[in-house]
Amino acid sequence: MKMRSMLAVLAVAVFSTGAYGISIEQADMDAGSVFLNFDELAAGTVVSNQYAGYGLTISGTLGNNGSGAASTVTAEDTGGSYSDPIYIGQPNNSWDGSVIFDFTGVNVTQFGAYLVDSASSWLSLYDSSNTLIETIFGSGSVYDWVGADTGGVNIARAIFSGDFYAVDDVMFNAKVPEPGSLILFLAGLLGVVVSRRRIG
Numbered sequence: 001m002k003m004r005s006m007l008a009v010l011a012v013a014v015f016s017t018g019a020y021g022i023s024i025e026q027a028d029m030d031a032g033s034v035f036l037n038f039d040e041l042a043a044g045t046v047v048s049n050q051y052a053g054y055g056l057t058i059s060g061t062l063g064n065n066g067s068g069a070a071s072t073v074t075a076e077d078t079g080g081s082y083s084d085p086i087y088i089g090q091p092n093n094s095w096d097g098s099v100i101f102d103f104t105g106v107n108v109t110q111f112g113a114y115l116v117d118s119a120s121s122w123l124s125l126y127d128s129s130n131t132l133i134e135t136i137f138g139s140g141s142v143y144d145w146v147g148a149d150t151g152g153v154n155i156a157r158a159i160f161s162g163d164f165y166a167v168d169d170v171m172f173n174a175k176v177p178e179p180g181s182l183i184l185f186l187a188g189l190l191g192v193v194v195s196r197r198r199i200g
Contacts, residue, residue, distance in 0.1 A: 096164060107175045
């Protein structure tokens with residue numbers, strides 16, 4: 001009986017992580033975070049699954065918050081302006097709309113990037129059930145870092161939205177789930193099922 005109770009408590013602890021994100025600076029990112037500056041891409045390259053090895057695919061939409069028709073995200077040359085030589089965005093949509101980062105097979109709890117020439121832009125983070133975790137707004141400055149830490153809640157989708165902006169120097173702390181964590185999670189779930197049967 002004690003073991004079952006412990007498993008039930010463990011399951012509650014696993015499910016009760018708070019879904020709240022806090023704004024963080026680039027220096028607050030975990031050591032070893034993935035860093036993408038897109039400089040390996042030629043200008044005009046369509047950006048989609050080049051980073052699948054990190055569990056990441058990139059897409060875009062014409063509307064904010066991932067709404068509206070699908071739109072191509074491309075790599076563009078800055079021409080020596082504020083960011084590194086290459087950034088990504090939607091020049092065919094007057095740099096408006098959404099750039100979407102989808103994660104599969106990795107645990108990501110920190111995400112951020114620089115918004116180049118940001119006028120009015122923000123970052124929205126979603127979990128695997130498409131529930132909004134947090135929205136972080138940019139300051140509107142020319143080269144503005146926008147990042148968040150979810151406090152342990154896994155990010156399945158990160159969406160930058162806004163008017164007249166591009167994205168550069170993306171960072172995220174992708175971690176492959178450990179088999180031990182999965183076993184612990186399943187043990188907790190089993191404890192909940194056993195406890196419910198005993199109560200019922």
